[in-house]
Amino acid sequence: MTDSTTSLTLTLGLDRSLAWQEGNSVRYAVAELLAAGDVRPDKAPAVNLALAVDVSGSMAGSKIEAARRTATAVIEALTPRDRLTLVAFDSTAELLLDARAMDKAGRAAAQAAVRRLEDRGGTNLWEGWLLAAERVATAMAADPRASHRVLILSDGQANEGVTEARELARHTGGLLERGIVTSAVGISDGYDEVLLGAMVEAGGGRLHDAEHAAEIAEVVLGELLEGRSALVERTTLRFAVPADLRAEVVGGWAHTVLPGAIEVLVGNLLPETSKRIVFRLHCPAGTPGTALLVGTSARGTSPDGGKTVDAGPLEAELRLARGPENKAQPRNTAHAMAVLQAWQAEAFRKAVTMNREGDRRGVKHFLEREVRHIERYARGLEGAEPLLAELVLLLRRADKELDPRLSKELYAASASRAFSAPEHRMMPRASLASRLRRDQP
Structure with missing residues (x-):
C-alpha cells in the first residue's frame, strides 16, 4: 500500500532537440514515470477480486484441474478482509460465489464453489466478464477503498456474445473509470492474445501468458501479489502538443486523443520499476529558431483510492533549424x-x-x-x-x-x-x- 511518503517522479526528454525548418522531420519524446515509497503489505488495502473462469469444452482435462488448483491457491492467499467472487462461463455465465469475505465460512463456501468448476460448452467471454464485473461493482459499496479487480482465465476464442475486441475494450475501459481493473490469463496456445490484450490494456491490467497448465497458478498469484505491491494505480499521463505538431503514441498503450493532447493509460506503478512512454512527433515547417513546446503531466491514485498522486507539469523544447545545424546535432542515446x-x-x-x-x-x-x-x-x-x-x-x-x-x-x-x-x-x-x-x- 502507499503511504504519505509515496511520490511520483516524471521526466521528459527528446531524442533530438532540433528539426529541419522545411518540415517533415520526425522526432521522438520520451516520458518516464517512477513511483517511490514504502510498500507495507500489512497495511495493503483489502482485495475485492472476481475470477471469471472459462469452463468451455477446450478446458477439459489438465487445464480445468489447474484452474481449480489456482482458485484454491487464491483462496489460501486471501485474508478475511478480502472478498472473492467466482464466475464460471461457457455459452452462459454462472455465479458460483458472490463477493464472499474470506473468513472461515467464506473459505468453506469458496472451496465448495471451486469443486463446481467443470468443463462444458462454448466461450461467451463477454457474459463471463460482465457478470464478474457486476458483482465486483456491487461489492464496492461494502469497502470502497479496497483494490477492485476482475481476472479472466481463458484458453479459447470469444465465439458467443460480444466478440469484437474494440467493443470489449470499450467496456473494460468504462469499468476502469469506476475504479475496477481487468486483467487476464491466456492459457495454452488457443486463446486470442489480440482480443484479450485489447481488453486488459483498456482495463488498466495485464495479459499473462500461461503456456502450460501448471503455470496458471504462478501467474495468477503473481498478479495478486503485484496488485498488493503497487504504489500507484490507474496512472494516466497527459502529453500536450501545439496545434501545428502532430503526435502519436508508439506502442500498444491504451490512449485517448484530445484537442491538443494525448492521454495515456499507464496503469499500475510498482516499486523500483519505471515505465517509459514514447511519442512520435511529426514536425511542421517554419522559421529557423521557432520553438515548439511539448509538455507532460501525470496523475494516479493509491491502491485504496484514498489519495491522488501527481507529477509535473514538465516541458521540452523542440526548435526548428537550418539544414546544416539540424544534420550536425547529436542525439540522446x-x-x-x-x-x-x-x-x-x-x-x-x-x-x-x-x-x-x-x-x-x-x-x-x-x-x-x-x-x-x-x-x-x-x-x-x-x-x-x-x-x-x-x-x-x-x-x-x-x-x-x-x-x-x-x-x-x-x-x-x-x-x-x-x-x-x-x-x-x-x-x-x-x-x-x-x-x-x-x-x-
Missing part, C-alpha cells in the same frame, strides 16, 4: 534506445495482429518498411543489433501463418518491452531470437 525498443514492440504487435487476420502479404510489406526505417534510425546506436535481428528473423517468415505459440510469445515480448511488465512464470522462456530461428520455414 538513452532516449533513442527507448524509442527503438518501443518501435520494435509496436512492430511485433502489428505483425501478430495482421497475421492473425490472415493478411500475409500486408504483414510482409509492413515489416519490410519497418525494418528499413528502423535500420536507418538505429545506425550507430549501441545495443540495437539484437532488436534488429529479431525483426529480420520475423520478416523471413512473415508471409506464413505464425505458429500459435510463437504468436503468443511475440505478443508477450511486445507487452514486456513496451510496458516494463514483470514475468510471473517461473519457467524461463527461450530467447525470442532462438524461438524465431526454430520456427523458420
Whole structure:
C-alpha cells in the first residue's frame, strides 16, 4: 500500500532537440514515470477480486484441474478482509460465489464453489466478464477503498456474445473509470492474445501468458501479489502538443486523443520499476529558431483510492533549424534506445495482429518498411543489433501463418518491452531470437 511518503517522479526528454525548418522531420519524446515509497503489505488495502473462469469444452482435462488448483491457491492467499467472487462461463455465465469475505465460512463456501468448476460448452467471454464485473461493482459499496479487480482465465476464442475486441475494450475501459481493473490469463496456445490484450490494456491490467497448465497458478498469484505491491494505480499521463505538431503514441498503450493532447493509460506503478512512454512527433515547417513546446503531466491514485498522486507539469523544447545545424546535432542515446525498443514492440504487435487476420502479404510489406526505417534510425546506436535481428528473423517468415505459440510469445515480448511488465512464470522462456530461428520455414 502507499503511504504519505509515496511520490511520483516524471521526466521528459527528446531524442533530438532540433528539426529541419522545411518540415517533415520526425522526432521522438520520451516520458518516464517512477513511483517511490514504502510498500507495507500489512497495511495493503483489502482485495475485492472476481475470477471469471472459462469452463468451455477446450478446458477439459489438465487445464480445468489447474484452474481449480489456482482458485484454491487464491483462496489460501486471501485474508478475511478480502472478498472473492467466482464466475464460471461457457455459452452462459454462472455465479458460483458472490463477493464472499474470506473468513472461515467464506473459505468453506469458496472451496465448495471451486469443486463446481467443470468443463462444458462454448466461450461467451463477454457474459463471463460482465457478470464478474457486476458483482465486483456491487461489492464496492461494502469497502470502497479496497483494490477492485476482475481476472479472466481463458484458453479459447470469444465465439458467443460480444466478440469484437474494440467493443470489449470499450467496456473494460468504462469499468476502469469506476475504479475496477481487468486483467487476464491466456492459457495454452488457443486463446486470442489480440482480443484479450485489447481488453486488459483498456482495463488498466495485464495479459499473462500461461503456456502450460501448471503455470496458471504462478501467474495468477503473481498478479495478486503485484496488485498488493503497487504504489500507484490507474496512472494516466497527459502529453500536450501545439496545434501545428502532430503526435502519436508508439506502442500498444491504451490512449485517448484530445484537442491538443494525448492521454495515456499507464496503469499500475510498482516499486523500483519505471515505465517509459514514447511519442512520435511529426514536425511542421517554419522559421529557423521557432520553438515548439511539448509538455507532460501525470496523475494516479493509491491502491485504496484514498489519495491522488501527481507529477509535473514538465516541458521540452523542440526548435526548428537550418539544414546544416539540424544534420550536425547529436542525439540522446538513452532516449533513442527507448524509442527503438518501443518501435520494435509496436512492430511485433502489428505483425501478430495482421497475421492473425490472415493478411500475409500486408504483414510482409509492413515489416519490410519497418525494418528499413528502423535500420536507418538505429545506425550507430549501441545495443540495437539484437532488436534488429529479431525483426529480420520475423520478416523471413512473415508471409506464413505464425505458429500459435510463437504468436503468443511475440505478443508477450511486445507487452514486456513496451510496458516494463514483470514475468510471473517461473519457467524461463527461450530467447525470442532462438524461438524465431526454430520456427523458420
